[in-house]
Amino acid sequence: MVARSAIPVLLQGETGTGKEVMARAIHALSGRAGELVAVNCGALPRELVEGELFGYRKGAFSGATEDRPGLVRSADRGTLFLDEIGDLPAPAQAALLRVLQEQEVRPVGATRPVHVDLRVIAATHRPLQRLAAAGEFRADLLARLSGYTIALPPLRDRREDLGLLLGALLERAAPERAAHLQIDAGAARAMLRYRWPANVRELAQCATTAVVLAQRGTIEPGHLPEAVARAAEGEGEGGGDQEEGAAEGDLRPEDGARRQELVALLGQHRGNITAVARAMGKARMQIQRWLKRYRIDPEQFRR
Numbered sequence: 001m002v003a004r005s006a007i008p009v010l011l012q013g014e015t016g017t018g019k020e021v022m023a024r025a026i027h028a029l030s031g032r033a034g035e036l037v038a039v040n041c042g043a044l045p046r047e048l049v050e051g052e053l054f055g056y057r058k059g060a061f062s063g064a065t066e067d068r069p070g071l072v073r074s075a076d077r078g079t080l081f082l083d084e085i086g087d088l089p090a091p092a093q094a095a096l097l098r099v100l101q102e103q104e105v106r107p108v109g110a111t112r113p114v115h116v117d118l119r120v121i122a123a124t125h126r127p128l129q130r131l132a133a134a135g136e137f138r139a140d141l142l143a144r145l146s147g148y149t150i151a152l153p154p155l156r157d158r159r160e161d162l163g164l165l166l167g168a169l170l171e172r173a174a175p176e177r178a179a180h181l182q183i184d185a186g187a188a189r190a191m192l193r194y195r196w197p198a199n200v201r202e203l204a205q206c207a208t209t210a211v212v213l214a215q216r217g218t219i220e221p222g223h224l225p226e227a228v229a230r231a232a233e234g235e236g237e238g239g240g241d242q243e244e245g246a247a248e249g250d251l252r253p254e255d256g257a258r259r260q261e262l263v264a265l266l267g268q269h270r271g272n273i274t275a276v277a278r279a280m281g282k283a284r285m286q287i288q289r290w291l292k293r294y295r296i297d298p299e300q301f302r303r
Contacts, residue, residue: 002148003029010145011123012281013152016199019123020083022152027079032119034078039071042087049092056108072105072116079119085145086126086137097141120145129281151283155196155203162192165200169207177211184220190232259294271301
């Protein structure tokens, strides 16, 4: 229903969780006639960002030897995917807000705006709510982008999907061999225990390499990257036991910081999980997963 509407969508999640894959799926379901135009906001040169986004007229500045429509107008009647929107410079944020409000864009050096028919999907791994509260991201732009928010969980929090994802990735890597490939028990254990810090993107690279090395038809621990293979013994980036619930002293540094943030927000919102999810920009289910992992009882904050 959301895909077929004009509602803007905000995708939140760590690097490699599949935000662009989700954006392309939304566009495919939208029925819009135009193309999906992906823009990496963090890769745009600061001095050229407005010209790249909004286009420019010939002679608008040194080097502008011809008219350019810009990325926004290239997405007319289609979908504009703004990846890493949290990295967009402040002046461009203000200009983008006007584009979204007025559905028109004024190229650099032009005197008249041009109408555009846009559907916008934005994505970020950064906490936009906190950035907006700190004045580092425009709150009015965030409100305009947050029509419907989708939080994509990291792969370590969706291990039940690992088999389906791995099957699809092996099929993509070697369609002629995938049906006959087997996975050794040790390799399967290692992949289940590994934390996948780069998420599905890292799993895809692992699967592609393993297919090449598994010439006898069985993926073994030796066909996996060293860090992944070590996870079967609970070393490196593995540590599957921690997923069942870890005491505060047993947590990795990044987990410890997240646990402290959860405790602070639970206290602030008196154990209201929905309010905590909203403050962190995450799905309620994700908050519940973390509470279980960090052994936090929200009831103690409701008294």
